[in-house]
Amino acid sequence: MTMAQTTFDYQAPASGGEQSISLRQVTKRFGDVTALKDINIDFVPRKINVLLGLSGSGKSTLLRHINGLQLPTEGEVITLGTEVHRAGQKKLRHLRRDVGMIFQHFHLVESMSVLENVCTGKLGSLRGPRLGLFSYPRAVREQAMEQLARVGLADKAFNRADALSGGQMQRVAIARALIQEPQVLLADEPVAALDPVSSATVMDLISRIAKEDNLTVVCSLHQVELALEFSDRIIGLRGGEVVLDRDSRTLSLDEAHTIYSAVAKVDENELEQEASALAAAPQA
């Protein structure tokens, strides 16, 4: 089976042993499917980490292990000092206040105003249900306006969310994550539904805010060029395994593309093998 050379040269910067997130021998199985195989990664604080890999390579599954939306079948996940693999619901809820998350399809409430959508980011630390903008404390509404201003959308605060473009919706989702004042931001293919210009705007915003707020970012992407431009570190996944782990500054575009070309070759070989096996199989 032909594979690209697997390269691991990422050197975690000296940080006095400080680690935001550690995955230790993490394996995740869904029935017969092994989505993650023996993953060992430390994410150091205040860096932008990008996960690259084809559809089905395990990127989303890895991200969801960091905040306990999914739990490992084997192994350990420690995020901001919380042992996620053995945490109960209360500890996980507490952890998720420090870990913001944004998604490919934004997950906004489209009939709500933009400002109220941002306020919902505070629900994890407020008691009781909230309905309507004025059910949120004034301080929360003010914070929401500040975050909207940071993402350049203060003038849209009172528009319905579904009146925005995709790129604007993702910026609202970023503001909603930021109002939590997280230490970690998880971004699951945040630009997959956007055009190239909006994609670059959103990645630029994530990178700028991450630096301003000292965030640790783990972001899954399909766009190699964006990954190289906006990340500190690139981790390539294939079939649930880490096949590349590099400081982005030392990685060329061609090398980054090998994550995908390797998969294409593997798939071609597998297809050929499957075709031969089918041809050789006795006909019913």
Ligand SMILES: Nc1ncnc2c1ncn2[C@@H]1O[C@H](COP(=O)(O)OP(=O)(O)OP(=O)(O)O)[C@@H](O)[C@H]1O
């Ligand atoms: N809840 C689930 N139940 C069963 N199988 C799952 C589940 N979640 C993921 N998988 C499987 O695990 C593997 C990894 O999926 P995952 O969504 O993590 O990949 P991905 O790299 O994020 O893909 P994409 O780029 O399409 O989002 C796939 O084979 C997928 O079908």
